[in-house]
Amino acid sequence: MHSLSTLIPYDAQKKLIFFVNGKKVVEPNPDPEWTLLWYLRKKLLLTGTKYGCGEGGCGACTVMISQYLSIEDRIKHITVNACLTPVCAMHGLAVTTIEGIGSTQERLHPVQERIFKAHGSQCGFCTPGIVMSMYTLLRNKDDIQYADIETALQGNLCRCTGYRPIIEGFKTFMKGWEKYYIDEDTDKGNGLCALGKECCRNNENANSNQLFNKSLFQPYDPTQEPIFPPELKLDHRYMKEYLYYEGENVSWVRPTTLENLLSIKAQFPNSKIVVGNTEIGVEIKFKKKVYPILLYPSVISEMSCCNVSGKGVLVGATTTLTDLTDFLNNQIKNEIKKAQIFEALKDMLHWFAGNQIRNVASLVGNILTASPISDLNPILMACSAILHVDSTERGHRKVMIDDSFFRGYRSTAIQADEVVTSVEIPFSDEIQYFKAYKQARRKEDDISIVTSAFNVKIDSISQKILYAKLCYGGMGPTTICEIHVVQAPSSSQCYEINNDDRTACDAVGLPITHLSALKQATGEALYCDDIPPANNVLYLKLIFSEHAHAKIKSVDASKAMLLPGVEAFLSAADLDEECNKMGPIVKDEEIFCSKTVTSRACVIGAIVATTESVAQKAKDLVIVKYEALEPVIVTLEDAIARSSYFSGYPRILRKGDIEEALSRSTHVVEGHVRNGAQEHFYLETISAYAVRTEDELEIISTTQNPEEIARIVSEALKIPNNRVVAKVKRVGGGFGGKETRAAFLAVPVAVAAYKLKRPVRSVLDRDEDMQVSGYRHPCWIKYKAGFNSDGRINAAKFEIYSNAGNYLDISCSMLERALLHVDNCYFIPNIEVVAYLCKTNMPSNTAFRGFGAPKAMLAAETMIRNVALKLNRSYEEIVEMNLYREGLLTHYNQVLTYCTLPRCWNECIETSDYWRRKRDIEEFNRQSRWQKKGIALVPTKYGISFQVDVLMQAGALLLVYRDGSVLLSIGGIEMGQGLFTKMVQVASRALDIDYTKIHVSEMSTDKVPNSSPTAASISSDLYGMAILEACKILKKRLEPYVSKNPNGIWEDWVQDAYANRVQLAATGFYAAPKIEYDPDTNSGNLFEYFTYGVACSEVIIDCLTGDHHVLRTDIVMDVGESLNPAIDIGQIEGAFMQGYGFYTLEEMVFSHSGEVLSRGPGTYKIPGFSDIPKEFNVSLLKGAPNPRAVYSSKAVGEPPLFLASSVYFAIKEAITSARKESGASPEFIMDVPATCARIRMACEDHITKQVKPTVTRKGKPWNVKV
Incomplete structure (x- = not known):
């Protein structure tokens, strides 16, 4: 491929050898482009480690890496983001995944057990990563404190739980953890429970009135952990070998000496040095950068040591930020009077990224990335840190980080052929004051908005400032400089359990753990992209518009089709015009855009190939030519100025005589509230998998509405709905974002599978998902309220503008919800709401938890507070004056x-x-x-x-088997909200059997057809009633056998019924009472x-x-x-x-x-x-x-x-x-x-x-x- 091979020693190791969960892995032809996550999931089929973001920001892919440090004779364990970690960096290391620490089939690890029993897993997609972060902490430290747990979990995100139950479960690993629940010196405890010492948590005996019982936890015994692979401990050559791996596009070199590294850099100055791959990995994946040569200097001694020098400390270029923190802590203890700079750097490192990133990223890597918003560069510039630099041509030199070091945006004074071997950080002196600050949107694991470091020297006698160096990040394209010469969270959960008429088997009202949580905690729970691939599976990648508003002049996929492995390109030409339309209410969206794009989320086509990487490369080769169109409407102001509204708007709701009520009001206030968009950020991105068998099609999708997926596919392919089955096992979070928008991926996948007669799968990358899947609607609400001096509101007018994006989707229902909740909790006798649904060139916005209510209610609350302000009275008074009570009318x-x-x-x-x-x-x-x-x-x-009659229906299917086990199917899907668990509890009470006898496998449209979307918070109500109907039918059939054998048990009655040829399957159906609302009379x-x-x-x-x-x-x-x-x-x-x-x-x-x-x-x-x-x-x-x-x-x-x-x-x-x-x-x-x-x-x-x-x-x- 190039002349690099001439610089490689003849005995260089070309095989990748490492261990995964105790088993040796030998990869003869490793590709440097493979990440550890890809290798685990695709090569080893260990799908417990999840893909959540691809940039090391969510922690779903967390695994533990272990290395034997022979000099220290200890084993070092760290967490890493497998999505960024190159698999080639694993040579001689041991990888532990969620599958390697415990399973439901063998033995649960205490971490898995406690997050499960503490109700710390809902959708479960984040759970394996969180478990691995906590597990690694336990492997590294015996006496953990709450601060250790906080630090360990800095790089993990969860969108479902609110975090509290996860922390509650993990705090039980702390010695004396009970003090966080009860303070012996107070009556109320540490803010956790008003019962204080009488709190149920302090009762060692199990009882139902507690969320989890600590006495049932298995003890944690660190001596029972899996042993480190002896081969890696005994054979030191793994960490000394020269490595050379050559892939199709990239070569990976791990040189063993600085001399060899410099010689490669001399001949290939554009080669990239990789330490943690936290920056380069993101550039390769999201910015499509290609670096033909990657140099990994992890075993070069000159670059990996930290030492104390006469003037300060020398930090090796490959020293990780975690190791640097430990080193600085030691120096602070030893040199407390000279450690102000070290203290500032250590404190900043705590807020730098997540723990997984700090475990692999280096200080020098951060310097040379030269980000203008770097957390660390202002500190290093303020203290005049010095880089030690080597090259073959110039030899060794020192470069100070001063105001001339950063030459421009992401550019430094270091030459392309040079290698930074270490950074020298000085001691502080007694007249020096050194402080650093960071301002970010989120407290932990967030990039800076601005950063600063202040280095000031003050004369101890005159108290005059002798020297001041102020450095800032986030204020320009580079770090800039000015020189002047002159406690643990606590919580409680209170609830009651009604024990009246409770039978021994009755599970309703008990805090039963989420039925899938155990499998989620062990990584055994399968999500859409975890399904093992078929041998002939194909991968699909969508091609999205590059313009917000443009005419499609031409689409040329010829170059893409020439790429080996590409099987097809799909576009509007592959579907009849009438079949190329979809939409939940109005079919205003094309499956593949044919003529005009109206947002950057429009799907123009799809590439189908034999591998995901080929599909990605081919996608980038498709050439789409556009003719830009005007206007490009983005903001609400744009839409209002151009009267760009969807047909049928404004929607107006009136009650009473508004103008008369306003005119007789003593006071009037006016104002407005405005909210931006909110991204759903479900941890599992939208994905789909479709298989054709004969003339039938099975679709597995991350959707809240499988019935809609099946219907759209049926219409697109002109095949009957009974030939299309949509299934959902579980979804890794939805929050409304997968109610309608999952279709834009699932339908093309299904079309491809049907036309090519091969299984097809696809999963959106996080950046794709966030750019195209829609958000909570941005909204602008103006209000005007009339009220009397006592604070009673007479009338209110609201004007609502909502940014719906380019398609209608279900924005009309969202806006209807806003109209109906603009009163929040207040009785307003006269009201007018005028609502506009703005059509813009943004991605189509969609459902989000709460729908239109959280925005409209915000306007009501703001209005109430302004009434109080106007009257100079307390908010509480105004609320109590106007609060809804029994019998009032909305x-x-x-x-x-x-x-x-x-x-x-x-x-x-x-x-x-x-x-x-x-x-x-x-x-x-x-x-x-x-x-x-x-x-x-x-x-x-x-x-x-649902506010729509047709959706207020539900079905259930109950199948009883001869052994007494029950299989329950409903039309709702499980996305972490606990629907399946609650429905099992309902069936348990209705049938009077133990809930463990009942199982819900999945949602499938061939079991329960014509289902409504799992949305509007109403699924438990609808499906619970349908289950009651099915159970009633079944119990009626069993009555003769119960009467005949009253002392028998459930299994006896089922067996007797079977022997007498009684049907042991029942369907239940529920139709909610008809909505009696008349919009004409508003009643x-x-x-x-x-x-x-x-x-x-x-x-x-x-x-x-x-x-x-x-x-x-x-x-x-x-x-x-x-x-x-x-x-x-x-x-x-x-x-x-x-x-x-x-x-x-x-x-x-x-x-x-x-x-x-x-x-x-x-x-x-x-x-x-x-x-x-x-x-x-x-x-x-x-x-x-x-x-x-x-x-x-x-x-x-x-x-x-x-x-x-x-x-x-x-x-x-x-x-x-x-x-x-x-x-x-x-x-x-x-x-x-x-x-x-x-x-x-x-x-x-x-x-x-x-x-x-x-x-x-x-x-x-x-x-x-x-």
Whole structure:
């Protein structure tokens, strides 16, 4: 391929040898382009390790790497991101995956058991990675503390649980962990349970009134861990060998001497040195960079040592950031007076990336990447660190990191043929003050917005500043410099179990663990892309539009088709025009765009090839020529200016005489609220797998709506629906994002499989998924309210503008939900809502947990607070004046029955100790200028129904086998919300058998046809009732045999019925009462019932940086009589944290041209482990049965999300305190999300007044508010 081979020793090792889960792996022809994740999943078929993002940002692919350090005679264990780790770097190492530590068939590891029993796994896609992070911590440390757990989990994300149960389970590995649950010196404990010492958790005896029983945990014994492979310990040549692996496009070299490394760099200056592959790996995957030669200097001694020199420390170029942290800690202990720079660097390293990245990334790698937002470069520049550099031509030289080191964007003074061997960091002196700071969107594992380091020397006698060096990142294309010569979270979960008439087998109301959680914790749970590939399987890659609005002039796939392995190119030409359409309500979307693209998410075609890599390469060879069209409508302002609305809008809802009520009101307030888009960020990206057998087609897809997938495929291929079966085993998170949008991938996959008569599969990369799958709708809501001096609201007008994107999708239903929830919890006798659905050139937005309610309710809450502000009265007074109560009418004239809202409100105030804390906060704010606290209450009322009659139906199939086991099938899918578990509990009570006898395998359209999407939080209600019907039928058939043998057991009666040829299969069907709403008269019932709740949150903000922390959250939720309190509490906490992300953290960024700039966890931040409230208390309202749902329960998936706005409003309260102190108006507008930048700018002071908006050279901001 090139002359590199002439520089390689003749005895270089060309085989890759390593161990996986104790078994030796010998790969004779390793390809340097293979990642460890690819090798584990595709070569070894170990699918427990998941692909979540491909950039080392989510932790789903976490595995443990072990190495024997012969000099120290110890085994070192680290976690790594397998998605970035080159498999070629594994030579001589031992890899442990989730499959290697325990299984359901043999022995569970205690980590797996505890996350399972603590209810720490919902959808389960993130679980293996989280388990491996905790497992590695236990392998490395005996006496772990809470801070160790926090650090170990920094690189892991979960979108479902809200993190609390994971932490609860893992804290049990700490010695004396019980103190985090109960404080012996107090009555209430550590904020966890109001029962204090009487808390059920302190009862060693198992009882039903606890979420998990610690006495049932198997003890952790570190001596029982698998042994390190003796061969790697005894044979030291593995770590000394010269390695040379040659692939089709890339060569991998691991030289053993610096001399050899320099000689290769001299002849191939553009070759890349790899240490952790954390930057190069991302460039190769997402930026399509190709580096023909990769040099891996991991065994070169000159580059791997850390030493103390006379002036400071020398850090080897391949020293990992984790090892550097340990080294710095030792130096700080030994040289406390000279360690200010080390302290600053160590502190910054804690916030640098996740643990998995720090375990492999190097300090020198970070320097040479030369990122303008580097966390570490400002520190190194401020302290004038020196790089030791070698090359064949120039020999050894020293290069200081000063204001001339960074030559431009990602460019340094180091020459292409040079190798940095170490970095010298100086000691500090006694007159020196050194500090570093980082501001980011999320506290942990986040890239910086800005960073800084300050190096100041002060004369000890005169106290004059002798020297000041101030360095900044994020302020320009490079790091810039100015020189002047002059505690553990706690929580509680309170609920009751109604034991009246409970039988021994009755599982309803018990905190049973998620039925799939055990398999999820061991990696045995299969998701769509885990299905073993067939021998003749093909891989599909979609080709998306590169323009937001353009005419397709031509599509040329000829070059792609010439690539070996390419089997087909599919486009609109492969489908009849009438068959090339889809859409859940209106068929306004083409499967393959034929003439015009209206967003960058439009699918133009698909490449089908024998391997995924070939499909990817071929996809990039397809040439699409466009003719740009105008206008490109991106923002709501664009749409409003051009009256770009979907047909049928505005939608208007009126009640009463609005103008008359406003005219007689004593006061009027006006304002608006605005929210950006929110990405679903389910951990499992959209994927699909289709197999044709004869003239039938089976589709496995990550969808919340299998019936729709089957129907669209049937229509596209012109085959009857009974020939197409759609199946879903489980989905790795959905949140509404897979209700309709999964079809744009599943349908092309199915079409390809049918036409080519071979199995076809596809999985979207994270960046693709985030660019095309749609989001929560950006929304702009204007309000006007009229009210009297006592605070009673007479009338309100709302004007809603929602950015739907380019297709209708189900945006009309979303907007309808917004119209119906714009009152939130307040009785407004006269109301008008005018809602516009804006058509833009953005990817089609879609369902997201809460649908349109969280945005509309935000407007109502903001309005109520402004009423209080206008009257100079307390928010609580205004709420209680206007709060809904039993018997009142909503603005669509539905009578509220069984309204527990006032109870939730009062109970939350009481349990949160609201009034005392509010007084304490007022006193704190009087004493503190730059830190402010805030506390806020927020109620919610969420209607439960699809609002469309045809969807309010459900089916169930019950099959009883001769051994008494029961197979249950329903039309709903399991995506982590616990639907299957709850339905097993319902069947258990209805049949009066132990729940362990009942199994739900999957959702399949050939078992339960014509199903509704699993959405709107109503699936438990619908399918629970269908199951009751099926169980009723079956029990009726068994009655004669029960009567004949009353002392028998379930198996006896089943066997007797079988012997008498009685049918042991039953179907159940449920159709909810017809919706009696008349839009013409605006009257009737739209919802089956309402789920109520109230939250109280307390925050503290830093007025100078905009940082905030949630100190405490208390939630009281009415879920009726809970079917499963563990699952319901998990849903409440998970919804709250997802809402917390929406209201305060998650910011999607778009360009003027409609390009999505937030494409992965590196640029889009969901809440992490450290973001949960320091104290998180959840109570389920007692004594509130719901007569309108199965076993008096209530839906819980979506209603709690809005309660997270309590954090947003608490932040506003804190900001208001700051503004009053600076003389600014207490009335201000802050868009959602309340990012640190928005918080900082809202805390108006003399600094903020000097800030001007950032603009590009063209005079426009670089991104837009959509």
